[in-house]
Amino acid sequence: MSQAQRIVRRLPVTTLASGCELALVLHEIRGSRPGPVVGISGAVHGDETVGVEVIRRLSHAVNPEEMTGSLWLIPVANPLAYEALTRNTPLDMHNLNRVFPGDRGGWLTEKIADTLTREFLNKVDAYIDLHGGGALALVDYVYILNDEGLSRSFGSRLLYRPEHPYEGTSNSIARTRGIPCCTVELGGGWTSEESYVQRGLRACLNALRYLGVIRGEPEPPGRQVVLREIATIRPSVGGTLVPEVGANMITRTVPQGQVLARIYNPHTFEEAEVIRAPFPDNAMVLLMPDIRRVNPGDYAYMVGNMATAEVYE
Ligand SMILES: [Zn+2]
Incomplete structure (x- = not known):
């Protein structure tokens, strides 16, 4: 019998003063054959909406019956910042992408990071982190962190190989664990987000071919420029x-x-x-x-x- 299935799980974080339960929503799309678990997150920064929509479309674009391995999708990693359309969490003003691995007994943002670390980042075999330019700026590049082929498979024209990647990022957990990871910066500034969403979806599907989760050869990326200094x-x-x-x-x-x-x-x-x-x-x-x-x-x-x-x- 096929193992393919779709499961939606809630990862509880805490209860807010309003009484609302804060939880992260994880979509698990399990393929029919065993293989790597690929985690993809959006809206680690709350004003970066392209990744949220890319993940929604990706969840519909894949067929678990034809997948090897699983996708773990967290479309909104920081729901409070997404609600407020802010980069940082409005309740404590912290930047989620500087406080990993987080702290269960710490600030609210550190609690969110702790939940993501324990329930998501520590359990996946590869990790893709979708970012954008936020409310003001437009951005278009991909970080090369520890798997250049994965980064290049997104097909972006510009890539960046930082000498010293930021610490405290969600990707710092993946790098410490030694699993392939990548940060994608795409869109933002409220200009033609639709075209960036379409490109982001194509790019993610190509990366999943590269990782062997979906069938087919990845499309070659074409001309790419790897920047060492920004x-x-x-x-x-x-x-x-x-x-x-x-x-x-x-x-x-x-x-x-x-x-x-x-x-x-x-x-x-x-x-x-x-x-x-x-x-x-x-x-x-x-x-x-x-x-x-x-x-x-x-x-x-x-x-x-x-x-x-x-x-x-
Ligand atoms: Zn960001």
Whole structure:
């Protein structure tokens, strides 16, 4: 008899002051043949909605009768931040993606991380973490962490091989356990999310072919650029940011000194800051796709240095 089935489980976290029970919802899609358990999470940051919709469509796109192994899907890893459309958890202001492995006796966000670590990250054989640019910015790249083939199978044009990956991320648990893992940064900034969702779904299906969960050869990724150096450009002052490089330039290159945006003081109208491309040749990793209110220190631009990049044709 086939083992294929779909199960929805609730992972309890705690009871909120409102009396509402906080739980994470895990969709287990068990294939007909034994194989790896691939975990995929969305909305570790609550304002990154592309991954949530990619996971919903992925759950319908796969047929467990034809799968080897299982999918464990957590579409909304931080429900309170998703509800509030905020990067961090509004009740304690912590960033879930800096507090792993979490703490059962700690802050609320640490409790969520602890539940994810114990009930999800410690039990999967591969892990894919879906992120996006959040409420303001548009982003398009994939991290290379410990399985370059997995990262490249997403087919994104830009990849990033960080020398020192962030600690406290959900992926830090996967790296410590030595299981293949990958963080995908896709979409955001409320620009044409539909096209990014469609791309994200295709990319996840290709990654599942690479991991052997669904049948077929993975599609070759095409031309890819692996960045080793990314400059994160944060405004030193707040104000109204008016971009001079549009959303169509995401993943493309711009020359040194190119004005990326001007920030105006909204009260006095004076030009408070000009943001320029820093490298001789700059790959646009993250950008502001439209006029935005920015605060000092926001993620305004991420720009890759093409001079130190590896190009795969
Ligand atoms: Zn994120």
